[in-house]
Amino acid sequence: MKTLINTLLTALILLSMQSAQAALNVFACEPEWGALAQELGGDKVSVYVATQALQDVHHVQARPSLLAKMRSANLVVCTGAELEIGWLPVLLQQAGNPAIQPGKPAYFEASNYVQRLEIPQRLDRAEGDIHPLGNPHIQTDPHNIAKVGDALTQRLAEIDPANAAMYQARHKDFAQRWQDAIKRWEAQAAPLKGVAIVVQHKGFPYIENWLGLHEVAELEPKPGVEPTSTHLAKVLAQLQQQPAKMIIRAAYSDERASQWLAERAKIPVVVLPYTVGGSERAKDLFGLFDDSVQRLLDANK
C-alpha cells in the first residue's frame, strides 16, 4: 500500500513537473501569427496553425480537430476584426476553455494593434462581404508585423511570466533583424512607388499603402463576390483608358479570372504568397516579404 502511494505521489510530482516544463500551447488562426509566435517564443511555445496559405480564412470549417486544439490552447492568436467570424466563435463557445475567451489575456487579436484601413462608412450587406472594423488583411505590411510583434511579446510575458525575459530577449533580436529587413525591402521596392495595379480581392490595402502601389480596379465586383464575366469586361475596358502594370492575387484565390484578364490586357499576374507557406520561398516571415517584394519587382520590369 505504502509503495503504491509512493508510486502515485512520484507520478503526480513527475506529471506536475512535466506540465511546468511543457511549452505554451499557442493556437494561431493564421500562418503569419503562428510564425511570429514561433519567432518570439522559440522552444517555449508549441504552435498550432489552424489554417494554411491555400485556404480562404473567411471560410473555414469549425472542424473537430480545431475544437480539440482550442480545448488545450494556452494562448489564441488571431487577426480579429471579424476575419474569423464564420468559425472562431463556435470553437470558443464549445471548447470548454475559459482561459482563451475574448477579453482574457490569453485571447490576442492582432488587428487591435495596428491602424486599420478601409473602415466602411456605410454598413450594408448589399456592399458585399465588408468588415465593419476595417480591412482585416493587415499582414501584408511588415510595419504591422513589427507592431503586432511588440504587443505579442508583452502578452507572452504576461501569461507566461516565468519566461518573460526570454521572450523579451528574442523579441529584441527579432525586432532588430526585422527593422533591418524592412530597410532592405523598402530600398528594393522603391521602383514600385506609384505603380498601377489591379487586385483580385480587396485584400491588399496594407501592402499598397506600404509600397505606394496604386490600385485602379478589383476583379471582384464586390468584396467576397466571385468575379463575373460582365465585371471582368468592365475592368478590361477600364484598363484601356487607365493601364495597370500587373494583376495581383493571393495564393489561395482561383487563377481563372486573373488569367483571363491578363491575357487580354497583356499584363502579368503576380501571385503573392499572402502569408507564410503561400510559396516555396515564404517559409517564414522574412521569406514572405523577400518573395512578395521580388515577385512585384519581377512583374514591374
Next chain:
Amino acid sequence: MIKRTFKTCVALAAFTLPGMAAANDSAELEKIRAEIQQMKESYEGRIQNLENKLQASLTSAGKAQESAAKAETAAIEASSHTPASANAFNPGISLILSGIYAHRSQNSDSHISGFQAGGDVGPGLRGFSLAESELGIYSNIDHYFYGGINAAMHADDTVSVEEAFVQTSALPYGLTVKGGRFFSGVGYLNEQHAHAWDFVDSPLAYQAFLGGQYGDDGVQLRWIAPTDTFVELGAEAGRGRIAGTAGRDKNGTGMGSIFAHVGGDIGISNSWRAGLSYLRTSAHERESPDLDAAGSFVTNSFSGTSRLWIADFVWKYAPNGNFNYTNFKLQGEYLNRHEDGSLTYDIHAANSTAGYSADQSGWYVQGVYQFMPYWRAGLRYDRLDGGSVDYTTNSANLLATGYNPQRVSLMLDFSPSEFSRIRLQLAQDKSRDNATDNQIFVQYIMSLGAHGAHKY
C-alpha cells in the same frame, strides 16, 4: 545666424559713428565707446535669450511629435476597446426567412406506413407556403454564461420556442453545461437548425424516430478530452418532449441520453467526425398519423418507453481545405429504436388501447457536392426497416405488413452569397405503402443580421 547679423550691425555702427562724431574730443569718444559696449552687451544678452527660447521651442516641438506618436498608439489601443453606447451591449440578432413552393402527386395525409412517428411527419403542404422563419437572439450574458433564444414562426401563425438555453463559458477542463431548451446532441443532423440542412426536409429516419428533430427541456453536460484527436462525451437529462409531446407532469426526468463523438483531419483536404448515441425517452401520448386496416386516415397515440441508438458519420473534403471553389460532404446516420408500452388506436373514434412493442430501424446517406462557386448538387437515399411490430389486440385494426419505406431526393442549390440560398429539390417518396409521392420543391433561405458561425 541671428547673432552674426547683430554683430555686423554693431560693428558697422562702431565704424560709422566715429565719422559722424568727427573732431570731437577723446572724452566724448570714450563715452561713445562705452555706450557701444553697453549696446553690444545688451544685444548679446537678448540674442542669447532668443537662442534659448528657440532651443526650448525646438525641444517642445520634438516632444509634440513624440506625444503625437503616442496619441496614435493610444488611439489604436482605444479603438480596440471602443464600444461606448448602451446599444453596444445588444445581443446578436439574426433572422432567417424561408419559403417553399411544393408540387406533389399525393395528398397531405402524410404518414410513414408501419411506423408510429410523431411530430413533423411528411413534407408539409402543397402549393406556396411560408416555411419556418427563425429569429435568433444570442449573446454572452456575463463572464460565466452565454445564452439566447431561437424562436420559430410557422406558416399557420403560431410561434414555437425551438431553443432557449444558457450555457457555461467559464468551466475549465473542457467542460460545458447547457440548460434550458435545446436540440439534443445525439446524432449529427439533430443539432443543426433547419436553415443549415442540405435538403428541404429531414431524413425519413429522423421523422420516424425523432419527430423530425428532437429538442427538449433539460440539462446537458459535455466534455472534450485533452487529446489531439477530437473526443467528446456528453450526457443529457430532460423532460421528454419528444415528437410533439408535452412531457409528463412529474418529478424527475422523462429523457436521458449519452453520446460520444470523435473526429479529426486526414491531411489538409479531409476532415471527419463519427459518433454513437443512446437516447431513452418516456413518451407520453405521442400522437402519430397512420392508415388503418380499412384504409382510413387515423391518429394513434403511444405512451411508453422508447430506446434509440444512433450511429453517425460525416466526412468533408475540399482541395487544400479551401471550401470556396469545390468541396464535397458525405454524411450518413443509422437509427435503431425499440419501443414498449401501450398504443391507443384512433384516438378520435374507436379509441382502443392495447399493448404495443416494436423493433425498427432506418438509415440515410447523403452526398453534397459544390461543383463550382455558389452551386451545389446533392443526392440522398433514405430507407426504413419495418422490423418487428406487435400491436397485440389492436392487430385487427393496424396491420404489421413489414413494409420498408424508402425515398430518393435530388437537390440543386444556388447561393449567390453567404446569406442567401435558392434550392430546387426533386424526390420520389415511398414512405406510404402503395402511394409513391413524386415531389418537386422550390425553396429560398435567407439570413439577415448577425453573422452566425456554423457548426461543423
